[in-house]
Amino acid sequence: MTFFFYLFAGLATGGAIGVVLAKNPVGSLLFMVTTLAAMAGTFVLLEAHFLAAIQIIVYAGAIMVLFLFVIMLLNLGHEYKADLKGGAFSVLSFGLIGGIAGLVAPEISSADVAPGPGAVAIDAAIAEHGAVGAIAEPLYTTYVVPFEITGILLLVAIVGAIVLAKREV
Amino acid sequence: MVTEALVLSAILFVIGTFGVLIRRNAIIMFLCIELQLNAVNLSFVAFSRMFGIEGQLFVFFVMTVAAAEAAVGLAIIISIFRHYETVNVDSFNLLKW
Numbered sequence: 072m073t074f075f076f077y078l079f080a081g082l083a084t085g086g087a088i089g090v091v092l093a094k095n096p097v098g099s100l101l102f103m104v105t106t107l108a109a110m111a112g113t114f115v116l117l118e119a120h121f122l123a124a125i126q127i128i129v130y131a132g133a134i135m136v137l138f139l140f141v142i143m144l145l146n147l148g149h150e151y152k153a154d155l156k157g158g159a160f161s162v163l164s165f166g167l168i169g170g171i172a173g174l175v176a177p178e179i180s181s182a183d184v185a186p187g188p189g190a191v192a193i194d195a196a197i198a199e200h201g202a203v204g205a206i207a208e209p210l211y212t213t214y215v216v217p218f219e220i221t222g223i224l225l226l227v228a229i230v231g232a233i234v235l236a237k238r239e240v
Numbered sequence: 241m242v243t244e245a246l247v248l249s250a251i252l253f254v255i256g257t258f259g260v261l262i263r264r265n266a267i268i269m270f271l272c273i274e275l276q277l278n279a280v281n282l283s284f285v286a287f288s289r290m291f292g293i294e295g296q297l298f299v300f301f302v303m304t305v306a307a308a309e310a311a312v313g314l315a316i317i318i319s320i321f322r323h324y325e326t327v328n329v330d331s332f333n334l335l336k337w
Contacts, residue, residue, distance in 0.1 A: 076241060080248045087252050087275055090268070091259035099268050103275065106252070110278055117245060119285045119296050129303055134274070134310045141314045142267060145321050164261040168254050175250045179243065189292040196293060206296055214297055221304045228308035235315035238322075 076116050082109035096142050100135060107131040118193060120202040245286035253279035266317050266327040270310075277306050 082105060089102030107130045114123035196205035210218055256279060259272030281299045288295025317327060324331050 072241075076244060080244065083248065084251055084255070087255040087259075090271055090275060091255060091263065096265060096267055099271060103271055106275065107278065110252075110282060113245060113248065113282060114285055116241065117285050117289060119288065119299070122281075122285060122296055122299050125300070125303060129307065130274075130278070134307055137310055137314060138267065138271065141318060144318065145327065147265075147267065147327065161262055164258055167261070168258050171257065172250070172254055179246050179250060187290040189287075189295070190289045192292050193288065193296075205293060206300065209293055210297055210300070217301060221301060224308055225304065228311050232311040232315040235312065236318050 072116065076113060079109040079112035079116070082106070083113070096147050097139070100138055100142065103138075104131050104135050107135070118190070118197070120197075121206050242286045242289050245282055249279045249282040249286065251279075252276075252282065264328050264330055266320070266329050267314075269329065270313055270317070274306060274310070277302060 086102045086104075086106030086109060090099050090106065093099040093102055107126060111123040111126040111131070114120075114126060193205065196208070199205075200208055253276050256272045256275035259275065260269050263269050263272065281302055284295040284299045284302070286295075320332065321327055
């Protein structure tokens, strides 16, 4: 269990570094798919089986293919020259990132993060309703209004994407 | 397991932030924003082990918003590319002073 977690964690971190450093956008995208697949593995280890499946199908499948379509459409796959921002900006970024990491690290190490009542409740819900039903039951009862608003958001996004990408408005 | 997942989430978020700051290619910057969203998703899943199923529901909503964001953002990148013939963000300086 722990071995697999560290395997997935290493894959995800390596893939993320690849996303940032790869010069070819297509290579960057393939590293991103590696990261997403490894994160789906960690979701399984955290007992979120439905989200792991959605992660692979929607994220690695649909969204990344959308990115790939755009890269192919704009013919950017052959752009090998480095586009990293240099000099003072990199130093500034490092400082900012170091600041964020320095703020977050003590919070994580001092927090009481043992699996609590949530783990028990989720395991009971999965045993009763199955992996999909455990999410679907609260989604269609307590959280049905946010769910419907999400539908409106997707409709607006579809209309917006078509209007923006159309050649002549 | 929860602590390790939170640490991994923080590492991925920081790498994503770094990518947004140092890359000039708009698509790669966008990809790094997706990486940040995913890092937060991992935090939500880890916290759902402590506080209940709501964390996983939130991940569901975040993924929907990310899909909508990807569709609209890539449409914007396409229309910018039509205008400037590049996706290098340093070229988009019309509103810069």
